[in-house]
Amino acid sequence: MDTVAMTGSGRNSVRELVMDAVVQVLVRDGLDGLSVRRVAAEAGVSIGAVQYHFATKDALLVAAANHVTAQFKSRAEELTHRVLAEEGAAAAFLAFCQLLANAIEAPDGEAGDTNATIVWLWFAAKATQCGAVADAFAAGWSLTENYLRGLIADLFPQLDAAEEAGHLLAVLDGLAVARASEPDRMPPHRAATIVRRHFAHLSGGDPAS
Amino acid sequence: MDTVAMTGSGRNSVRELVMDAVVQVLVRDGLDGLSVRRVAAEAGVSIGAVQYHFATKDALLVAAANHVTAQFKSRAEELTHRVLAEEGAAAAFLAFCQLLANAIEAPDGEAGDTNATIVWLWFAAKATQCGAVADAFAAGWSLTENYLRGLIADLFPQLDAAEEAGHLLAVLDGLAVARASEPDRMPPHRAATIVRRHFAHLSGGDPAS
Known part of the structure; x- marks a missing residue:
């Protein structure tokens, strides 16, 4: 997944990957199961990369909503x-x-x-x-x-x-x-x-x- | 609160206290903030008392829904x-x-x-x-x-x-x-x-x- 993340517009591609991953984790595990760790695993990026784009769990949720x-x-x-x-x-x-x-x-x-x-x-x-x-x-x-x-x-x-x-x-x-x-x-x-x-x-x- | 819990019909009163507490925690902290620990603190009972009545977080949520x-x-x-x-x-x-x-x-x-x-x-x-x-x-x-x-x-x-x-x-x-x-x-x-x-x-x- 890192290869995919590095194509396109770099940081923006990681952001897209992370937003897709938030949607997947939210649908599969619910808001109570949403965590930076799970999103990072789903997106195939580091925890730091998720935190770089979305500092809090609320930010992850709002980003997922904006994405859909x-x-x-x-x-x-x-x-x-x-x-x-x-x-x-x-x-x-x-x-x-x-x-x-x-x-x-x-x-x-x-x-x-x-x-x-x-x-x-x-x-x-x-x-x-x-x-x-x-x-x-x-x-x-x-x-x-x-x-x-x-x-x-x-x-x-x-x-x-x-x-x-x-x-x-x-x-x-x-x-x-x-x-x-x-x-x-x-x-x-x-x-x-x-x-x-x-x-x-x-x-x-x-x-x- | 323990005094309250021991009045009435004993175990049933603890159950009522716990269900009221689940509603309070759910409204205040959301499902992502719902935990046996927080419910116990809100109800003024032990973690074991909550777990005795509701073994899982899903059971807490269903109980709260049945309660309201x-x-x-x-x-x-x-x-x-x-x-x-x-x-x-x-x-x-x-x-x-x-x-x-x-x-x-x-x-x-x-x-x-x-x-x-x-x-x-x-x-x-x-x-x-x-x-x-x-x-x-x-x-x-x-x-x-x-x-x-x-x-x-x-x-x-x-x-x-x-x-x-x-x-x-x-x-x-x-x-x-x-x-x-x-x-x-x-x-x-x-x-x-x-x-x-x-x-x-x-x-x-x-x-x-």
């Missing part, structure tokens, strides 16, 4: 851009919501990757304590709600966008929790149906089948 | 019984939903106790890993959804109770996450408004103000 958020944004942009071109703005908004709720099935019918949702759930739990993690979580989720509000205001100008955005984000968050912690009760197709039902309320029509 | 669930049920029964008598079945159902979303303000206008919601969020996060915690979480939340489904079937027989129960529980869970991790974005009165809006969709009327 960046991956989410990249995937969301690709998806919504494609759906926008093919089916229009409302369908693109729906696709974004499905992605946020982790309600999209992989092409082979299997459940998609839930790592980002699991990291988000640990992030939310840790954000119940005051501090840097709580501040980062609150900032990120306020942005998400604002983004949804803007989309609702554009697409459904007759609605109270602020109220609808809070309601919609609650549904998507609740589905995401269930997708991560109760995949049997909430398989992707069920979560997708609920998102469509909610969306039908927004658009005032019947749920698309 | 029992307190929740007791509070929910008292509340819904009173509202049922005063305002009828639909109002009692709404009150139950408000309680589940942690959307009820204390009488002095302050936010109510969020400890139970915080314990639930750690429980959900840990349930992302397979094992006893995941099994306990899934069992509890299936019961909750079944309970909501039964109430919806009774109150709104024209609806698809299974679909509505999944949708409603997603909203309540999402609000609970926000109440615990983002109390500024989601104060009790905002969560209560969103629950009423959702309830208005169920009952087919306008949101109660």
Whole structure:
């Protein structure tokens, strides 16, 4: 792994390796099992290299959350851009919501990757304590709600966008929790149906089948 | 504290003390800060006494979740019984939903106790890993959804109770996450408004103000 770490942009590559490793350790061992030692072992780098980039466990958690958020944004942009071109703005908004709720099935019918949702759930739990993690979580989720509000205001100008955005984000968050912690009760197709039902309320029509 | 521990029913009192202490440590220090040592110090009992009742950290977490669930049920029964008598079945159902979303303000206008919601969020996060915690979480939340489904079937027989129960529980869970991790974005009165809006969709009327 050291060879990989030294390619590319050097320090940045080590940072990437470490962030990928934090996600793996967090998903496998939970926040209570997250340690600099385990992240270093997972990434194949020294403990000092991990500590160079992330001085504390909270910093590791925030970095992991930022990492999966960046991956989410990249995937969301690709998806919504494609759906926008093919089916229009409302369908693109729906696709974004499905992605946020982790309600999209992989092409082979299997459940998609839930790592980002699991990291988000640990992030939310840790954000119940005051501090840097709580501040980062609150900032990120306020942005998400604002983004949804803007989309609702554009697409459904007759609605109270602020109220609808809070309601919609609650549904998507609740589905995401269930997708991560109760995949049997909430398989992707069920979560997708609920998102469509909610969306039908927004658009005032019947749920698309 | 040892004096307290020795009163009442002996071992059961120690068990109660330990469960209260687990909740306190979990809320204050997070799951990553939960340890038998800290719980023993918080409860004022020996490490051996904690280990006698709860052999593992997972057992401590499940016990804490069962503890706040029992307190929740007791509070929910008292509340819904009173509202049922005063305002009828639909109002009692709404009150139950408000309680589940942690959307009820204390009488002095302050936010109510969020400890139970915080314990639930750690429980959900840990349930992302397979094992006893995941099994306990899934069992509890299936019961909750079944309970909501039964109430919806009774109150709104024209609806698809299974679909509505999944949708409603997603909203309540999402609000609970926000109440615990983002109390500024989601104060009790905002969560209560969103629950009423959702309830208005169920009952087919306008949101109660």
